[in-house]
Amino acid sequence: MTTSSAKPPVERPILLGAVSSSRSFRVYGGGKAKVAFNNSSSRIDRLDTKLEETFRDFKRDVELATSIQAADPQLVLVFEALDENIDLSRIATRLGFEILSESEGSMDPTEEFTLISKAPKDPQISTCLHAICLNEKTLAELLKLWRTWKRQRPLPFGYAKLAELFSHLKDIRPWGPEDRMKTIDWQEYFAGRLPDQTHTLEIELWYRESQILRRKAQSEVEQLIGEAGGELLSSATIPAVGYHGVKCRVPETLVKQLALEEFSQVQVVKSANVMYLRLSGQSIPLSSPGTESADSSDLLPTGNPVVCLLDGVPVSNHKLLSGRLVIHDPDDLSADSRSTVEDRKHGTWMASAVIWGDRSLQNEALDRPILIRPILTPSPETQDRTEEIGANELTPDLMERVFRELFDGVDGQDPIAPDVAIVNLSVGDPTTPFDSHLSSWARSLDWLSFKYGVLVVISAGNYASLKVAPHDSDSIQQLVGEERRAAIQSSIHMDQANRRLLSPAEAINALTVGALHEDASGSKPIGYRFDPSDGLANVSPITALGGGHRRSVKPEVAAPGGKIHYSAPVVTTDTLRAANATSTGPGIKVASSIAGTESYTVGTSPAAALVTRSAAQLYDMVDAITGNRVLSRHERAVAIKALLAHGARHPDTIVSDSLDLQKALGFGRIERDYSLGCSSNEAVMLYFGELGAAEEQDLLLPLPDGLNVRETKRITATLAWLSPVNWKNRQYRQA
Known part of the structure; x- marks a missing residue:
């Protein structure tokens, strides 16, 4: 991560390595029972x-x-x-x-x-x-x-x-019904919803190979929804990822029956055609009131966007964002008459974090504009007008449409952003935690990221509350220093089954980002608030935990997600809840949706935005490494992914006897910014290659001057890829 406005001179450039031709090797199968x-x-x-x-x-x-x-x-x-x-x-x-x-x-x-x-x-x-x-x-x-x-x-x-x-x-x-209902915190869901309103429900049907059977299944489900007092809003089928879904609006009585597990009263949850039922939702980070924004003298960006942010509509005329955004809004979400400018929070926060990083650090802005493709809009079903995917949208279908707009063009138009190699998704679905079966959203992103050769950066997800039993809110606050941090880590470990990655963070081709309990605000707890780590470095207590598909490392990396302060309850409880930041923090400082102001936000969303910023800074550096070689979009995306992960380290200041830190931090915090080159006592080599099944290549490693000495040397290798996927196969990944 860049932590100052001045970039130090490059001591040693990153070099392009040579790769031998591919050759086959024998694969030995079988194995004894385990x-x-x-x-x-x-x-x-x-x-x-x-x-x-x-x-x-x-x-x-x-x-x-x-x-x-x-x-x-x-x-x-x-x-x-x-x-x-x-x-x-x-x-x-x-x-x-x-x-x-x-x-x-x-x-x-x-x-x-x-x-x-x-x-x-x-x-x-x-x-x-x-x-x-x-x-x-x-x-x-x-x-x-x-x-x-x-x-x-x-x-x-x-x-x-x-x-x-x-x-x-x-x-x-x-x-059965228990399988079809994705895990959801019903108390949390209803707490944010307006009473006596209809609810949007996504029904994912089993994907049938026969088109006749798919039509028959959808017709039967539509009939059940109609008999329950609901209505169909949209439907979509994507054979490439085995997806068949319908979006519908249903009465609140049906949702309450599902919440009470009165499944005998809800015919659709018993239908053999139905794989999953999901209620609409969006994991929104906590934030603070706005404070007056400082002016910036940074030059406006030039060139084409290389980053696309899929998020809410930003406040494009904010003085920190004006002239730095290219907005492509074919769904005309910015013209939604039901929303106000002040409702445009999430897209504004994330655009600011990508362009500026944490404003408390006074970084330089990116030297390229970023592309915004709005996908979130304020929901009329929620009390605080939470920004969510539109009621009529099925996310896999929306993702396919967005990627075609960017790279193929639709309706006879040219591609919107052929130079984009990085897509940011600082959003997550709290109704779809990962449970070994990849969600349709994750499957669609895996397919699209490989098809178009794009690095997708995704936030791991947030959990605002934490059960601390056998402790309680009083005993936790009485602990100090390392004892308090250890108690919080133990609580996270004990509750990890309820803190899984939120869709689509489990996507195998994506770079998923967890959050650190860290920022540059300098804010201290005031009033009825306390720091769960008592000033010590830690994983963020709200970050979702991995691993990923087939126990792969997820998230891969972590970044500062703002310090979390918990509310100090008046009545003793075994559950802590994160408090919104104050006007002085803590959190990642970003542009606010209120004109001319800045605010603080926390969670894995700004953490993913900071990693996206680092990825953008590597984009042009990859060209400098490769010289005259023309890179495909696939090669560039994978090179950026490798350089980000290669710079990750587990912080020495974070230790734990109870919590598996890899499940929270992956390979670690991105400590090295390779857009600045590397140190004089090391050499970093970047290799490009393509391997088929049962193939291998040699990576040729010349020793640069200064390293060609008889001393102990350490080689650290990072392998990154974009893999084709096969949703029909249990292994899913094809590379």
């Missing part, structure tokens, strides 16, 4: 009972449908298996079922499932959820095969993989 399935007889009996019950219940549904001449019911059945890598595609063809989804995860060993090795390299057990769609006939045949296997008899020819799956099963169950 998991012991203890007490198998009781496990098989338990699974047998569940499968028999599922068959009886489904048969009853079929008989009911027949009696009223309804369409033949479908059942979505989930197999949860451990320690396997089984391809069910041939079994699906033989039995006549459709594989809807396969997603991998992990779990801790239990008494029933233990690791065979006494010193395993990986202390967790791999899991996979296989979701399949079948009818009564297929379920009956599947049950027959199960009964044969249970009696320890061989299955017919061609069903060996099914027998292997049966032997690795942990659970069998129908996909």
Whole structure:
């Protein structure tokens, strides 16, 4: 990160390295079993009972449908298996079922499932959820095969993989209402909503390979929504990421029934066509009142934008932003008559953070303008007019449209921003925490970032409250220094299951950013507020925690997200809540939506904006490294991603005995700004290459003058990529 307005001279430039041609290597497959399935007889009996019950219940549904001449019911059945890598595609063809989804995860060993090795390299057990769609006939045949296997008899020819799956099963169950309802803090949701209003609901349907089946499924869901008093707003299908969704408006009674888990009263949540139901929402960072803004004498930017900010409509005539923004608003969100200029908070804050960084540091502005493509608008359903994705918009469809506008052009027009290589998304969906299955928003960004060769920088997400049991609000405040910081870290660790990454932060091609409890405001707690770290460095207590898909490192990096002050409750409680900043902080200082003022904001949103600023500063430096070589957009985006991550370090001032710091900080804080070059006692080499499956290359490393001496040398390598994805495959990533 740049922390002063004056850039020091470059001591040693970053060099372009040479790469050998690719060559193939042999891949050794197989491997021994890693998991012991203890007490198998009781496990098989338990699974047998569940499968028999599922068959009886489904048969009853079929008989009911027949009696009223309804369409033949479908059942979505989930197999949860451990320690396997089984391809069910041939079994699906033989039995006549459709594989809807396969997603991998992990779990801790239990008494029933233990690791065979006494010193395993990986202390967790791999899991996979296989979701399949079948009818009564297929379920009956599947049950027959199960009964044969249970009696320890061989299955017919061609069903060996099914027998292997049966032997690795942990659970069998129908996909039910609890699966369809994404985790949501209902108290938090209703607290910000106006009473007696309709609510927007996104319904993600299982993506069916047949267009006829997709139409039939959508028609049935539309009918259920209409019978419940709702109305359809929009629908979209994106085959490239296996997405089929509808957006609808529903009465508050339906939402309250969902909140109370009265699922028997809500037909749509029981429909086999439905994968997920999501309520609309947006994770908004905390902020402060505005104070008068200082004038700037910095020159206005020149050239084309290389950064696109997907956010709210900014206050473009603010003196810190005027002449520094290019706004592309094809949806005309800036003309929304229901919103005022003062409602345009989030886009203004993030644009300021990208252009100026933390205003408390008095940085120079970026020397290029930034492009703003508004996607958020103030919601009439919320008390504070929180900026959200539009009520009619389905996010995957919106993302596809935005990227086509930027890089392909639509309706016969030229691309809006062909030079853009960095897209910022300092937004997140609090109703969709990551749960091993990548969200449709994340899948669409993975597909689009690879297709167009763009680095997407995403905020990890924020959680404003923290449970501190076995402590309480009084005992936490009585602790001082390291004891208080350790107690907060322990509380974050204990509550990590409820502090997961918010969609789309789990996207594998994106650079996800967590937040540090850090800023340059110099603000101290006043009144009924206190610092949860008592002045010590720490991870931000509101930042979401990783990891990512298949336990990958997420977030990858961290940046200052402003110090958090908690409210000191009058009545003792086991839950702390972050307080809004005062006019003097704490937080990242940014332009405010109130004309001529600045304010402070905190969270992973400004942290991601600061990393986007660093990425923008690397854009032109990559050209200086490569010289006459013409870079593709893919190569430039990956080079920026690698240089950002390569400069990340875990701060020495943050330690923890309880919290896994990698889940909060990834590879660490971006300590090195490689746009300034590197030190005289080091060499940084940038390599470009393209590898296929089972291929390798040599990276040639000449030693520059000054390093060609007989002393101990350390080599640190960072590998970055953009990968094509296959949503149908359990591994998802194709590179």
